[in-house]
Amino acid sequence: MSLTATDAWKALATAANGIASQPLKDLLADEARAAQLIHTVGGCYFDFTKQWVDIPTLERLHELAAATEVSTRAAAMLRGDPINQSEGRAVLHSALRGGAAANVDGEVRAVQEKMTDLANAIRGGTWRGYTGKPITDIVHIGIGGSHLGPELVVRALADYADPRLTVHFAANIDAHDLRSALKHLNPATTLFIVVSKSFTTLETQVNATSARSWFVERTGNVDAIAQHFIGVTTNEEAASAFGLDVDNLLPMWDWVGGRYSLWSAVGLPILCAVGPAHHQAFLDGAKLMDTHFAEMPVESNVPMLSALFATWNYNFLGAGSLAVLPYDERLALLPDYLQQLEMESNGKSVNIDNQSVDYHTMPILWGGTGTKGQHAYHQLLHQGTRAYAADFVVVARDEAGLGEHHTWLLANALAQSQAMAIGYDAPAEQQYRNVPGNHPSTTIVFDELSPANLGTLLAAYEHKVFCQGAIWGINSFDQWGVELGKQLAKPIFAELTGQPGGEAQDAATARLIKQLKT
Numbered sequence: 141m142s143l144t145a146t147d148a149w150k151a152l153a154t155a156a157n158g159i160a161s162q163p164l165k166d167l168l169a170d171e172a173r174a175a176q177l178i179h180t181v182g183g184c185y186f187d188f189t190k191q192w193v194d195i196p197t198l199e200r201l202h203e204l205a206a207a208t209e210v211s212t213r214a215a216a217m218l219r220g221d222p223i224n225q226s227e228g229r230a231v232l233h234s235a236l237r238g239g240a241a242a243n244v245d246g247e248v249r250a251v252q253e254k255m256t257d258l259a260n261a262i263r264g265g266t267w268r269g270y271t272g273k274p275i276t277d278i279v280h281i282g283i284g285g286s287h288l289g290p291e292l293v294v295r296a297l298a299d300y301a302d303p304r305l306t307v308h309f310a311a312n313i314d315a316h317d318l319r320s321a322l323k324h325l326n327p328a329t330t331l332f333i334v335v336s337k338s339f340t341t342l343e344t345q346v347n348a349t350s351a352r353s354w355f356v357e358r359t360g361n362v363d364a365i366a367q368h369f370i371g372v373t374t375n376e377e378a379a380s381a382f383g384l385d386v387d388n389l390l391p392m393w394d395w396v397g398g399r400y401s402l403w404s405a406v407g408l409p410i411l412c413a414v415g416p417a418h419h420q421a422f423l424d425g426a427k428l429m430d431t432h433f434a435e436m437p438v439e440s441n442v443p444m445l446s447a448l449f450a451t452w453n454y455n456f457l458g459a460g461s462l463a464v465l466p467y468d469e470r471l472a473l474l475p476d477y478l479q480q481l482e483m484e485s486n487g488k489s490v491n492i493d494n495q496s497v498d499y500h501t502m503p504i505l506w507g508g509t510g511t512k513g514q515h516a517y518h519q520l521l522h523q524g525t526r527a528y529a530a531d532f533v534v535v536a537r538d539e540a541g542l543g544e545h546h547t548w549l550l551a552n553a554l555a556q557s558q559a560m561a562i563g564y565d566a567p568a569e570q571q572y573r574n575v576p577g578n579h580p581s582t583t584i585v586f587d588e589l590s591p592a593n594l595g596t597l598l599a600a601y602e603h604k605v606f607c608q609g610a611i612w613g614i615n616s617f618d619q620w621g622v623e624l625g626k627q628l629a630k631p632i633f634a635e636l637t638g639q640p641g642g643e644a645q646d647a648a649t650a651r652l653i654k655q656l657k658t
């Protein structure tokens with residue numbers, strides 16, 4: 141049966157028709173409602189009270205979760221069923237933090253031990269470059285899931301990092317990215333980590349090749365590549381053909397999707413930066429969320445509730461985007477990371493039965509840090525014409541310790557979600573000041589920005605994405621749409637360079653090629 145034909149979906153459509161008579165501001169004082177909408181996991185407090193739902197609607201959402209068998213599907217994922225149907229793969233990223241019942245513990249542990257040995261050698265100075273000096277800089281080369289998570293976490297946990305080691309990232313095929321990563325680096329003390337699950341991704345191939353040339357041109361020592369390049373991949377053959385020493389390769393697995401892979405050897409720069417104890421705390425924080433997700437009923441299950449509210453917002457209240465608003469500069473890359481996690485996973489228009497869907501799936505996710513965004517796009521959030529939803533992330537503890545800054549930061553975060561929910565009724569003659577309100581948001585409060593809390597949060601989003609895909613009946617774990625662009629770029633590259641392999645292009649593309657070649 142189509143999702144939109146289920147009783148649960150129809151009941152929500154009816155509820156949406158009536159919600160306007162219950163402004164969000166009128167729901168906020170209800171303590172019984174609040175008790176159902178606030179949940180704590182570890183050091184993370186999830187406050188859903190500013191979602192525009194009343195108790196009956198909440199119950200309809202619970203019914204939707206039951207009708208779409210979210211819990212049953214979650215159990216199938218966690219035990220390692222091949223739920224990624226289009227690629228015939230299991231989805232076991234939670235096994236990387238010990239949070240799934242699958243039989244892969246042995247291999248996961250072996251790789252974690254190898255990662256830890258490597259990180260300890262690099263951090264302890266026993267891993268030496270070709271001149272005998274210890275490593276001072278790591279350059280991580282990878283893109284998408286092989287980049288976004290590690291950079292987010294390394295930046296977010298900078299306060300936990302070893303100051304003797306700096307981690308740089310190069311992802312874009314734009315040479316400015318690699319050039320800025322390599323600027324001022326000494327090849328004798330630089331270690332490259334080339335991360336590519338497939339080891340065929342264009343950007344990573346081109347960046348890794350240029351990095352190797354940069355290294356060899358400066359050292360004149362091809363034999364030293366082994367001491368200065370490490371690889372993380374499922375494709376050992378391609379990596380060794382590239383020139384990487386097989387002993388310096390760390391495996392990935394087909395049962396971990398790229399955008400869910402930061403818990404694997406893809407996270408080696410995190411381990412190098414913060415060390416084994418903090419890295420383990422990060423994994424343990426994620427495992428805490430895995431356990432919560434596996435064991436809690438829908439009524440208090442944070443990822444399930446997050447996905448249900450998202451469905452309500454996108455499919456019934458017309459929200460056309462999700463704004464991710466971390467009020468913490470250390471989390472500046474959270475929107476970038478979540479863009480891949482949520483949009484590459486759930487930006488689909490065909491369901492798992494290969495049928496076109498007749499409802500919207502993932503809208504645009506975007507965002508940036510507060511309070512900078514308040515002086516850029518919040519005007520639109522408060523007085524624009526479109527519906528949206530927002531996630532606020534704040535850290536309770538003042539970890540910067542610089543006078544009033546932190547309290548003002550928190551005050552601004554709360555003021556923004558308050559304005560979104562409650563709005564402002566301007567007098568008739570001053571309608572330009574009117575702020576309608578009724579914009580739903582979730583506020584996530586960390587007691588501190590610790591490795592454990594960050595792990596808990598990222599795992600919560602991962603499981604939310606899973607639940608959202610289960611509700612929509614789509615496969616959250618493939619990304620066939622990305623492939624088309626990759627294929628199309630090849631003949632255009634040939635046309636631009638005059639190499640064989642070019643193809644007649646459409647008129648608009650042909651004109652641009654001509655312009656770029658003049």
Ligand code: F6P
Nearest residue numbers: 284285286336337338341398622
């Ligand atoms: O963006 C498409 C994609 O396949 C992602 O899913 C993946 O994270 C990224 O490219 C990088 O792929 P790889 O790790 O194989 O280089």
